[in-house]
Structures are given as C-alpha cells and as structure tokens.
Amino acid sequence: MIELKNVHKRFGHHVVLDGVDFTVADGETVALLGPSGTGKSVLLKHIIGLLRPDVGDVLVDGESVPGLKRRALTKLRTRIGYAFQTGALFDSMTVYENIRLGITDETCYGDRDFCRARVKECLRLVNLSEDVGRLMPAELSGGMRKRVGIARAIAGRPTYLLYDEPTSGLDPVNADAMDALIERFQKELHVTSVVVSHDVRGSFKIADRIALLHNGRIRAVGTAEEFMAAKDSVVRAFLERDLEVAAEG
Amino acid sequence: MxxxxxxxxxxxxxxxxxxxxxxxxxxxxxxxxxxxxxxxELVRALPEWRVWVPRALEQCEQVGYGSLLIVLLTSAFAGAVASLQAGYQFTGNIPLYVVGAIVSESVILELGPVMTGLLLAGRIGARYAAELGTMRVTEQVDALESLGRNPASHLLLPRVIAGLVMLPALVALADATGILSGWVVAKSSIHITNADYAYGTHRYFRTFDLWYSVIKAEAFGAVVTVIPCFVGYEAKEGAEGVGRATTTAVVAACVVILLLDMLLAKLLL
Structure with missing residues (x-):
C-alpha cells in the first residue's frame, strides 16, 4: 500500500506540492491526472525516494520512505519498478544490458542464463522481439524506448509499478497499445500501479481509480464513473477538453 | 503587513x-x-568492487590509451621547446651539459605533470562532465537509483579510479618523451654530445624528483576526475545546463591544477 500524508514540496520559491494526501491500495491501478507542471512526476519520485518531502510523509508498505536508511531504501526500491517518461535508458549500454540492470536480485543478476531468459521474457511482455536486445537505445523509436523502459522496470519482478506519462508523445495506436500493456501487467503480474498521465481517455480505460492533481493538491479522487459525474468546475474543465477531442475524433 | x-x-x-x-x-x-x-559517497562505494572494477578498467582504457597520443605529442614538443630555449640562453655562457639538467628537471618537475594534467582536464574532464550531466538531465541517474543501484559505484568511482591510476602512468611517459625529445633537439641545434646531455641529466637529478612528479600526477588525476564528476552530476536545466557544467568543469579543474602546482611546490620542494 502506498500512502502520501500531507506532502509538501517546493523548489526555491515555487511550491509544487502543497499538502498532498493520496492512497493506493494493494493490487489497485490509480491514474494520476493533471495539467503539465502540476507536480505529478515530482509526486511519483517521492514514492520511490528520489525526492524527499519538505513536510509530510510517504509510506510504502507501512515504511516511511523519507526516513529509510540507505540500505533499507535500496531494498525498498527493488520492490518498485519506475518507468520513466522518456525511458531514461542508459545510452552506453545495449537494450539487453539495460533490462538486465533491472534485475535487482544480485544472485540472479550474476547468473547469465537466468538473465538471458529474464530479459527475453521482459521483452516478450512488452511486445518486443528478442533481437531488440542487441540494439543501442539510440537506434530505438520513442515508443520502443518507452517499452524497453517498462521492460527494465518489470525485470526485477516488482510489487509496485510507477509509470511516468507512459503514453505521452505516442500516436493514438501506440498509446492504445501501451494502455493495453498496462492492463495486461495488472492482470498477469498483479502489481499495484500508479500511472501519471494527462490522457483522460486512456486513464479511464486502465485505472481502478483516478486522482486529479491541481495547484499542488489532490482535487478529486474516484472511479471513472464518479469522475464523469463530478460537478467540480476544475474536474469538468479538465475532462471536457480531452473528451471533446476524443468525441470529435 | x-x-x-x-x-x-x-x-x-x-x-x-x-x-x-x-x-x-x-x-x-x-x-x-x-x-x-x-x-x-566515493569512499562508501569502495567495498562494491565487483561493480566498479570492471567499469574502472573500461575507463582506464579511455583515459590512458585514448589520451596517449596527444600526451606524447605535447610532451615531445614541450621537451623540444625547453631544449631550444635553454640552448638559446646558455650557449657560450655556461657549460652545455647544463641544458640536459634544465630540460630533464623542468620536464620532470613541471612540464610533464602540469601539461598532462591540463590536457586531461580538457579531454577527460569535459567528457566526464558532459556524460554525467547528460545522464543527470535525461534522468538516467534517477533511473539507476530507482533500480536500487548506487551511482557512486556505477558511475563516479570507476572514473576517479581511472584518473588516479592512469595519470601517473601518462606523466611517466610524458617525462620520458620530453627528456628524449629535448635530447634530440639539443643535439641538432646546439650540437651537445650524448655524454654531456646524459651527464647534465644525472648531475642535478634526485630520486625524489620522480616521486614529486608522481605525487603531482596523483593529485592532478584526482582533480581532473573528481571536479568534472561533481559538476556534471549536479547539472540541471537541459542542454544549456550540460554545456555550462562542461565549461565550469574544465575551467575549475585547470585553475585547481595550477593552484595545486604552486601549493605542492611550496610544501614538497
């Protein structure tokens, strides 16, 4: 279970998170929506301990992430997979080596046969062929980079998966394929997921619950149906733009 | 209010x-x-030798083998110029063997380590700052941390170890090349005999001079790796930030090399 309690974060004078309270239950997929620059990625980085809150607490499985010592934090991170917005693949390594680095169990990491099989399996899970493993990240398209980033995130068999804008920059067909992939992980791997996005239509499809981040706070949380029925002007304004575009399309 | x-x-x-x-x-x-x-963090990463040793070997190849040609070329010219200038100043005034002493001492004590240090500040320092800066702004460092890996043992320590290992080796080669090129140039320009040059080289030589050269090389090896690693690792704000980090790293490393050069001369000589 992931819990954020009254999380505040500012960079210089710029307040990004202003008292965020947010919970994700085990096995649940929550989509975190919000306009660009509202701190969705910042919030995600708090969950994995890449950022520390100025005030408040972040709990994963009851452990306070900001209070964890180095070794405990490393151990926690082996249970969390993080798919970065641009893939964040290591330029100097092949796709195979990138995914292999995601195998967080050191004994398994040292076993070449295990690594080969695991990388192949992860590539299959993200609908990529084994041959892609030989390529360098620079040789991949944007969509492939995202998928390799996800393959790396799942290589260590995490309990939690954090996706940072998995469909941004993708064409509608690839965005749908990505949504299908996230749904499939939910069913096959039974992971707890937080999906940061501003794709309303896709989020409605994949998420059990949706949260809207606005002005550094969670403005609304609920199921897709509850969101559609919401009267809140900010929620309506955010939904209408995306859904109108979808309807027009 | x-x-x-x-x-x-x-x-x-x-x-x-x-x-x-x-x-x-x-x-x-x-x-x-x-x-x-x-x-x-670098010290704490030392026990993770299984991670940093293979990466340090790769970096050693880049620092050592990759810089060899330019270091040898520069030191050959430095020795040659030292020889020409010594010949110009001392011919007819003092015994010619002094040229051997001046060339060897100036190369071992100053030109070899300092020129190699400054060269590597540009070549390796810029590379490290740009590499790490790019990794920082493209979230590759965050990705490494998110995988439970220690960036110090994966990225920083291998680079610093490579500098500490390869700089003394490069400086030793630069010293030898500088002295040899000075010898060749002195023979052709002021017609010094082999015996005179060799005598001059031995006349004022102390074993400590070599140690001094190695100590300087170690210090400069640390400077040309640690400073760029730090500056690159702290890079922000996209391509502009990486560019700024690269410039800062090279300038800072060069200035610190010159400062250390003076400090070590004061402390050790």
Missing part, C-alpha cells in the same frame, strides 16, 4: 544588504557540503 506581499524594495537597507551577502555565501557553503558528500 502580509509577509507574502513584502518586496525587497520595501525592506530596510541592512536587511537587503545582509540578503545580498548571505545568498552567495550560503550557496558556496552548500556547494562545499555537497562536494564533501560526494567524496564520502
């Missing part, structure tokens, strides 16, 4: 002045603190 509405123009002059002074001081202290933390 609502404190949020207070602008700096409305504050009393001493408060504004205190703010103007304290901001850069606090900024500098923060940088020193983060640099200290990075050094601590």
């Amino acid at each position: 609502d404190p949020q509405l207070t602008t700096t123009a409305e504050l009393p002059l001493p408060v504004n002045a205190a703010r103007a002074v304290s901001r850069p001081v606090l900024g500098a202290l923060g940088t020193v603190g983060r640099f200290g933390m990075l050094l601590l």
Whole structure:
C-alpha cells in the first residue's frame, strides 16, 4: 500500500506540492491526472525516494520512505519498478544490458542464463522481439524506448509499478497499445500501479481509480464513473477538453 | 503587513544588504557540503568492487590509451621547446651539459605533470562532465537509483579510479618523451654530445624528483576526475545546463591544477 500524508514540496520559491494526501491500495491501478507542471512526476519520485518531502510523509508498505536508511531504501526500491517518461535508458549500454540492470536480485543478476531468459521474457511482455536486445537505445523509436523502459522496470519482478506519462508523445495506436500493456501487467503480474498521465481517455480505460492533481493538491479522487459525474468546475474543465477531442475524433 | 506581499524594495537597507551577502555565501557553503558528500559517497562505494572494477578498467582504457597520443605529442614538443630555449640562453655562457639538467628537471618537475594534467582536464574532464550531466538531465541517474543501484559505484568511482591510476602512468611517459625529445633537439641545434646531455641529466637529478612528479600526477588525476564528476552530476536545466557544467568543469579543474602546482611546490620542494 502506498500512502502520501500531507506532502509538501517546493523548489526555491515555487511550491509544487502543497499538502498532498493520496492512497493506493494493494493490487489497485490509480491514474494520476493533471495539467503539465502540476507536480505529478515530482509526486511519483517521492514514492520511490528520489525526492524527499519538505513536510509530510510517504509510506510504502507501512515504511516511511523519507526516513529509510540507505540500505533499507535500496531494498525498498527493488520492490518498485519506475518507468520513466522518456525511458531514461542508459545510452552506453545495449537494450539487453539495460533490462538486465533491472534485475535487482544480485544472485540472479550474476547468473547469465537466468538473465538471458529474464530479459527475453521482459521483452516478450512488452511486445518486443528478442533481437531488440542487441540494439543501442539510440537506434530505438520513442515508443520502443518507452517499452524497453517498462521492460527494465518489470525485470526485477516488482510489487509496485510507477509509470511516468507512459503514453505521452505516442500516436493514438501506440498509446492504445501501451494502455493495453498496462492492463495486461495488472492482470498477469498483479502489481499495484500508479500511472501519471494527462490522457483522460486512456486513464479511464486502465485505472481502478483516478486522482486529479491541481495547484499542488489532490482535487478529486474516484472511479471513472464518479469522475464523469463530478460537478467540480476544475474536474469538468479538465475532462471536457480531452473528451471533446476524443468525441470529435 | 502580509509577509507574502513584502518586496525587497520595501525592506530596510541592512536587511537587503545582509540578503545580498548571505545568498552567495550560503550557496558556496552548500556547494562545499555537497562536494564533501560526494567524496564520502566515493569512499562508501569502495567495498562494491565487483561493480566498479570492471567499469574502472573500461575507463582506464579511455583515459590512458585514448589520451596517449596527444600526451606524447605535447610532451615531445614541450621537451623540444625547453631544449631550444635553454640552448638559446646558455650557449657560450655556461657549460652545455647544463641544458640536459634544465630540460630533464623542468620536464620532470613541471612540464610533464602540469601539461598532462591540463590536457586531461580538457579531454577527460569535459567528457566526464558532459556524460554525467547528460545522464543527470535525461534522468538516467534517477533511473539507476530507482533500480536500487548506487551511482557512486556505477558511475563516479570507476572514473576517479581511472584518473588516479592512469595519470601517473601518462606523466611517466610524458617525462620520458620530453627528456628524449629535448635530447634530440639539443643535439641538432646546439650540437651537445650524448655524454654531456646524459651527464647534465644525472648531475642535478634526485630520486625524489620522480616521486614529486608522481605525487603531482596523483593529485592532478584526482582533480581532473573528481571536479568534472561533481559538476556534471549536479547539472540541471537541459542542454544549456550540460554545456555550462562542461565549461565550469574544465575551467575549475585547470585553475585547481595550477593552484595545486604552486601549493605542492611550496610544501614538497
């Protein structure tokens, strides 16, 4: 279970998170929506301990992430997979080596046969062929980079998966394929997921619950149906733009 | 008055002045603190030798083999110029064997280590700052941390170890090349005999001179790797930030090399 309690974060004078309270239950997929620059990625980085809150607490499985010592934090991170917005693949390594680095169990990491099989399996899970493993990240398209980033995130068999804008920059067909992939992980791997996005239509499809981040706070949380029925002007304004575009399309 | 509405123009002059002074001081202290933390991280990463040893070997190849040609070329020219200038100044005034002494001592004590250090500050320092800066701004460093990997043992320590191992080796080769090229040039320009050059070289040579050269090389090896690693690792704000980090790393490394050069001369000679 992931819990954020009254999380505040500012960079210089710029307040990004202003008292965020947010919970994700085990096995649940929550989509975190919000306009660009509202701190969705910042919030995600708090969950994995890449950022520390100025005030408040972040709990994963009851452990306070900001209070964890180095070794405990490393151990926690082996249970969390993080798919970065641009893939964040290591330029100097092949796709195979990138995914292999995601195998967080050191004994398994040292076993070449295990690594080969695991990388192949992860590539299959993200609908990529084994041959892609030989390529360098620079040789991949944007969509492939995202998928390799996800393959790396799942290589260590995490309990939690954090996706940072998995469909941004993708064409509608690839965005749908990505949504299908996230749904499939939910069913096959039974992971707890937080999906940061501003794709309303896709989020409605994949998420059990949706949260809207606005002005550094969670403005609304609920199921897709509850969101559609919401009267809140900010929620309506955010939904209408995306859904109108979808309807027009 | 609502404190949020207070602008700096409305504050009393001493408060504004205190703010103007304290901001850069606090900024500098923060940088020193983060640099200290990075050094601590490097030490803490030492037990993870299974991670950093193979990567350090790769970096050694890049630092050592990759820089060999330019280091040899520069040191050959440095020795040749030292020889020509010594010949120009001393021919007809003092015994020619002194040229051998001047060339060898200036190459071992100063030209070899300092020129190699400055060259590598440009070649390796710029590369490390740009590589790590790019990794930082493209979230590759965050990705490494998110996978439970230690960036110090994966990225920083291998680079620093490579500098510490390869700089003394490169400086030793630069010293030998400088002395040899000085010899060849002295023979052709001022017609010094082999025996005179060899005598001059031995006449004022002390074993400590070699140690001094190695100590300087180690110090410069640390400078050309640790500073660029720190500056690159701290890079922000996209391509512009990486460019700024690269320039800062090279300039800072060069200045610190020259400062250390003076300090070590004062302390050890």
